[in-house]
Amino acid sequence: MNLEAISPAAPPLGHKIASSRLWRDRIFRSILLLSIAVALLTLFTLLIDTFLEGRPRLNGALLENMPSGRPARAGLQSAIFGSLWLVGITSLVSLPLGVGTAIFLEEYAPKNSRYIRLIELNIQNMAGVPSVVFGILGLAFIARGPLSWGFTVRTGAMVLTILVLPLVIIASREAIRAVPPSIRDGSLALGATQWQTIWRQVLPAAVPGIATGSILSASRALGESAPLLLLGALSFVTFNPTSLDSGYTVLPLLIFKYASDAKAEFHVVAAAAIIVLLVVLLAMNATAILVRNRFQKRL
Amino acid sequence: MASESLAPSGQLLRQRRIELIVRSSLSVVGLVSVVVTIAIVASLLLPTLEFFSEISIAEFFTSKVWAPLFNPPRFGVLPLVTGTFLVMSVAVILAVPCGLGAAFYLSEYASPRLRKVVKPVLEVLAGIPTVVLGFFALNFVNPQVVQKFWPIGDVGTFSALSAGLVVGVAILPLMASLAEDAMSAVPNSLRDGALALGATRREVCTGVIFPAALSGIVAAVVLAFSRAIGETTIALMAAGSNPRFTLNPGNGVQTMASFIGFAGIGDQPTGSTGYKTIFAVGSLLFIITFLLNILSIRVVRRFREAYE
């Protein structure tokens, strides 16, 4: 039997594939590798370039000193504390709100209601809104307008909460959805109420996913710059926040300030500050990945 | 059988009450997202309407000069639109092919070991704050890449190209991860069938996986567009502040988003026309990204091929 007669396009058994096909395959594969190389190369260039530039200023003084007009003395302390305050409050507020919404949508809400679908669409859209629009919202309604909280920690935290809320909701929903129905059914069969089931069975099982989501949204809040630009966080601030009504600055905006300064010495400080920020973010992301990997096997 | 009362026990009543409280408070919580969306629309809508009561829509959409903060002010939004278009185009031209390529490789070719290395790298790239990328664009990409290699015209300190390239790098991980999700959803039976028929891996990619995952891929592309359009900080740091009506990416430009950031730093007096331009441009930006987001959701729903 001659295979060639049956399907001329297919390579006959034992013969090599036509070399032009093979070449196209190789070229394709190289293009794919090139794509990955672009990403890897850019990341490494960025990290190395930043590290080389910022290294001279990486010392304890950087973390202890306050920002200064004198580059030799310029430090990051007020921005570090400002970021801690902001990210801390944002997480504290967004977590219950986000998880609560997720529980509502997954466990309580009727699945086919148009109203619920609207909420879901809404959340997905909010996740895609450019972050600077949240800054506009904050400027119009929160810093000025009806609430008039001014350019304070309270305002910044509220805007960041609104920004990360969709992310927390989406991540929590996925985590809750991943809990097998058998666990719910078993609990209900044993006579538990719906809330008892959620509180004692579903949520604990979903904690790793929720934790991952909240760590990732916290790191998103930490790195945000655009909305806070409109909320006065770009000021020269040399004190740590002492209350919700304090002025503040955050690490990304201090980087922006130092990077925009014409003096080259400030660029070095900016690069060093970037290293600090990246180290923290990397640690947060690594923790999130670890949590996800460690607990994924259980279910 | 003991004759127990059929009335609900005290504990059961308490549980039911808790249930009711929880249910109502959670539904209130669920409304928060709706309230926020309404607030966004309201905060944008009122000043925008006021703006258009003072400035003609025709001028806004057709004039080629954007100088709202000068005297006499000019309100033609076209330069911002072309600026946004330039940065977005460069970004998308970089991110879509590379993102797709990375997705194909991770999904179809990569060994588990390579995946373990590349996926975290992409996640790290996705997590880099935009201010860091902006710094990189201004201090490295523009002088070392754009100024040296861009052939058309002189390239100054700021360029749409440097901003666009770095925005592309910023959205590449998103593109790759969404495309890869779409590809993983394609059942193995399709792959195996194609391979059994003698297709090479490339042919499986282009002939089988790509069409099957098309809806997810298109959704990913649309989202990439949306993110590139909305990116503020990178454009603010690297594209400049000159709202120039130009199609040469070697020139400095101002995008819609970077204008908002720029005007926000300058802090326009509340109620002035300059203040209202922030909202008018913000509305335009919001509408464009909103439409793109809806489009991507629709595409997924409409073209999703069920694999049950």
Next chain:
Amino acid sequence: MMAAALVAAGCGGDSDGGSASELSGQIKIDGSSTVTPLISLAAEDFQAEHSRVQVTVGTSGTGGGFEKFCNGETDFSMASRKIQDSEIEACQANNIEPFELVVANDGLSVVVHPDNDWADCLTVAQLKTIWAPDSKVNNWNQVDRSFPNQKLTLFGAGSDSGTFDYFTLAVNGEEGSTRTDYNPSEDDNVTITGVSGDKGAMGYFGLSYLLENEGKIKGVEIDGGDGCVEANSETVQSGEYKPLGRELFIYTQADAAQRPEVKAFSDFYLQNQATLTEEALFVPLTDAQVEKAKEELAKIDAA
């Protein structure tokens, strides 16, 4: 009698340098980016002595700063030009009476890229050709035929900036009158970055930024009618550098100034202005200007 003594003690102001760390509170300052480096230095040093006072310095531009000041949102407003009548009216409408303090002298310097070897000296007329509202000049050889064929890129102050107001007034004859197709920024640092990266670029900002970034940019001598004059301390103080020499101000108001921490800040600045202006690379106040400032402070005390 007792009441009068208390009032005198309250209005007279006491300067007990030793126990100064008892001061606490917030001082909000905003305004010109030209003056910001100077006041930031002052704020830093002041907080070193009075660690419980929280001083914030924003950079919204001279115009933006006045808006906040007249709204009662700030205690000091930094300005690189005098306050305008319309702004005074806006303040008075909110029961705020601005008091003016001169903090330094400054020259508006015009700068170009260091490799620009043809524009060593420019006349005001030439500046006007470049910056006039209807100017279409986009090449150096259109400014003067002896200049080479080099594309001209412009950087400068944004419209909220006092530097902008001052420059447009001095060069184009009317405040706010300028061409609009350039790279504006409230942040003079951005102008430096822009000019230093582009061979055919030109920009303008305060003298201190020129002095702090020598090598990255080059200052142009200005011919204000009596020959080419370089911008530096002497020519600015003597008035020889014209028409681009100017004063820099901060404005405050009586209610704010009566808070002990705010008053302490003004006193601190005046006491240390010589070293602060020098460190910030500005031109220090003349003795006459210092006297006038002290008089203004006394007026505020009495208000």
